[in-house]
Amino acid sequence: MSSLEDLFSKRLIVVMGKGGVGRTSIAAALATSLSRMGRRTLLYQASAKEKLSQLLGGPRVGEQLEEVRENLWAVNTNPGAALHEYGLMILRYETIYRMVFENRVTKSLLRAIPGLDDYSIIGKMWWHATQEEEDGSLRWDTVVFDAPATGHALTMFKIPSAILEAVPDGPLTRDAVRVRRLLEDPDQTSVVLVTLAEEMPTNEAIELHDRLHTDLHMHPACLVVNQLYPDRFTAHTGPARVLSALLSGGEEVARDSVLSQVLPAARTIYLRRELNERYLARAREKIKLPEVHVPLLLVPSLGNEEVDAIARIIEEQTVPMARRMA
Ligand SMILES: Nc1ncnc2c1ncn2[C@@H]1O[C@H](COP(=O)(O)OP(=O)(O)OP(=O)(O)O)[C@@H](O)[C@H]1O
Ligand SMILES: [Mg+2]
Structure with missing residues (x-):
């Protein structure tokens, strides 16, 4: 099995990248593929702008798990809701939870713990990824986490290690050990890096890729290069030759009412793709990962x-035909 095909058998897939590069769209597409392959999938988001109803054509997704398609569920949690669930899990009863967690002193104490918000988000993610049914089977085959943008994701995923360094052994460290074990296990967890083939997103992807190894000890499976311009004008074949002939056509072309309107758009696409090619090459030089190319949809x-x-x-770029048809 190729490392990419292997991606679809992970228990946890974390989608990371710079803000705005398409993490949510790619996470939704990956979750769709997984569910279509028959894997019970949970698309997990935290404090995200509600977009999944539009992206998946289903119900609005909030703090409660929603079934959005066959085999596909989604949730958009937030630190308050995640902590509430965690509190209830340990304390079991809503009234006791209120007495403890809604207590003024406890509340201000909790607010003072750095990183608690983020920890509650990955704690809940871990809980779903390891949740078992009564018969001992896993509730979810895969949890896909639409992670926050780079900087925030790096601090969020560092928290289990920070707890282990700072807190004496006890219940909190016991859970942190488990969370870290899941995150660092290449058999169970993969990161999908998303980028655009442009300057800032590519630089950020290169840094994120490094930090995944050095700081987080997590394992990226592939680089998804999103929103690529079509390359029909760059290949040294017919259309490219026609375009360059037209672009250098001078007066005659400028006078043609149709061509003079179409050419600027063609030229823009040509130049944007050229820029894409430059940053694809730069990414390839620094990030040794299989690439998945996703076109810009107009x-x-x-x-x-x-x-x-x-x-x-x-x-098409990851799973062999035979398995897709199965
Ligand atoms: N392949 C694509 N073709 C065309 N538009 C795209 C493509 N991928 C994403 N987009 C658009 O780009 C914008 C950003 O996408 P998305 O919301 O998935 O990014 P994000 O990384 O999750 O952003 P944020 O950092 O705000 O969470 C959206 O308007 C989305 O519709
Ligand atoms: Mg998003």
Whole structure:
């Protein structure tokens, strides 16, 4: 099995990248693929702007788990809700939870613990990823975490280690050991890096890739390069030759009413793709990972059909035909 195909058998997939590069869209597409392959999948978000109803064409997704498609569930938690669930899990009863957690002193104490908000988010993620049914089988085959943007994600995933360094052995460290073990285990957890082939996102992806190894000891499976411009004008074949002939066509082309309107758009696409190629090469030089290329879809905003299309594009580049058809 190739390392990429292997991605689809992980228990936890963490989608990371710079803000705005398409983490949520790619996470939704990956979760769609997984569910279509018959894996019970949970798409996990925290404090995210509600977009999944549009992306997946299902119900709005909030603090409660929602079934959005066959085999696909989603939740958009937040630190308050995650901590509430955790508190209830340990204390078992809502009234006792209120007495302890809603107590003024406890509340201000909790607020003073650095990183607690983020820890509650990865704690809940870990809980879902390891949650068992009564018969001992796992509740979810895969949890896909639409992680926060780079800087925030790096601090968030560092917290289990920070707890282990700072807190004496006890219940808190016992859980932190378990969370870290799951995150660092390449058989169970993979990171999917998302980027655009542009300057800032590529630089950030390169740094994130380094930090995953050095700081977090987590394992990236692939680099998804999103929103690539079409390359129909860059190949040294027919269309490219036609375009360069037209671009250097001078007066005659400028006078042609149709060509003079189409050419600027073609030229923009050509130049954007050229820029994409430059940053693809830079990413390739620094990040030794299989690449998955996702085109820029020319629609005002992504919906259900586009997410399905992206899911298929990802599958075509990762999963062999035989398994896709199974
Ligand atoms: N392949 C694509 N083609 C066209 N538009 C895309 C593509 N991927 C993402 N987009 C658009 O880019 C924008 C950002 O995408 P998305 O919300 O998935 O990014 P994000 O990394 O999750 O952002 P944030 O940091 O705000 O959470 C959205 O408007 C989305 O519709
Ligand atoms: Mg997002």
